[in-house]
Amino acid sequence: MTRSILPLTGRSLRAPKSSCVFIYDDSKAPPPPFSAPQGLASGFFSKPRDFSLPNSSWGPEMMRLYEQYNSQCGEETEGGENREGPWKRLPSYNRFLKYATGGVYLSRMIHKKARLFTRNNRDQGATFEYVLFFNSEEDKCVGVFQAGHLLEGPPGHVHGGAIATMIDTVIGTHATIACGPVLTANLNINYRRPIPLGNTVLLESSVDKKEGKKVFVTCKMTSSDGSKLHTDSTALFVSIKVSQLLLGS
Numbered sequence: 001m002t003r004s005i006l007p008l009t010g011r012s013l014r015a016p017k018s019s020c021v022f023i024y025d026d027s028k029a030p031p032p033p034f035s036a037p038q039g040l041a042s043g044f045f046s047k048p049r050d051f052s053l054p055n056s057s058w059g060p061e062m063m064r065l066y067e068q069y070n071s072q073c074g075e076e077t078e079g080g081e082n083r084e085g086p087w088k089r090l091p092s093y094n095r096f097l098k099y100a101t102g103g104v105y106l107s108r109m110i111h112k113k114a115r116l117f118t119r120n121n122r123d124q125g126a127t128f129e130y131v132l133f134f135n136s137e138e139d140k141c142v143g144v145f146q147a148g149h150l151l152e153g154p155p156g157h158v159h160g161g162a163i164a165t166m167i168d169t170v171i172g173t174h175a176t177i178a179c180g181p182v183l184t185a186n187l188n189i190n191y192r193r194p195i196p197l198g199n200t201v202l203l204e205s206s207v208d209k210k211e212g213k214k215v216f217v218t219c220k221m222t223s224s225d226g227s228k229l230h231t232d233s234t235a236l237f238v239s240i241k242v243s244q245l246l247l248g249s
Contacts, residue, residue: 052092057125061200094119141174143203175237182237
């Protein structure tokens with residue numbers, strides 16, 4: 001299983017020395033320059049749709065957990081002052097930007113119709129509805145995931161591959177924040193309890209250790225109230241340079 005570089009978000013992280021690829025949506029009208037979070041350069045050429053914001057398909061538990069973490073996020077007040085908070089919501093878009101920092105043109109290398117796997121369905125609530133939050137003080141990443149009806153595996157329940165995708169999304173994001181661009185080298189999942197379609201679950205990841213280019217991460221997936229353990233997993237990610245991925249080395 002491999003992982004795309006800089007998955008999902010323009011989040012607050014230390015930019016790697018190699019060229020970074022950012023993510024954008026496929027709208028057409030260019031907006032004013034996008035103000036990127038600290039640590040990332042502005043790189044959006046069209047106004048993105050942030051898929052991590054609430055929509056009409058979100059159920060009560062999805063909204064409850066979103067509001068629980070979002071209320072603890074730092075934000076800019078109406079007076080222009082920054083309110084500090086331990087958590088940060090990580091925006092999520094549906095594809096990679098055509099350009100890398102430094103003006104390197106990539107559209108000839110990346111198919112223009114490419115879309116992020118978890119954000120390629122515009123039917124709200126049909127597949128992956130999720131939002132990620134990161135706590136830099138505790139070095140923790142959480143994901144709130146509501147499984148849509150198109151993710152069925154066992155009758156009435158979520159496919160194991162869809163579950164693995166969300167685990168890889170959360171822990172891969174965490175590893176990227178910790179080390180910059182990474183690829184999944186190994187992902188081990190213990191499936192403890194099936195997840196009914198439409199249910200909301202909580203994913204919590206922690207970085208265990210770093211060894212050179214290697215990052216070891218653990219994750220657990222529980223019911224929204226934390227009473228049921230659905231999966232526990234461990235993963236190994238390896239840091240890469242963007243040029244390695246583009247050149248196939």
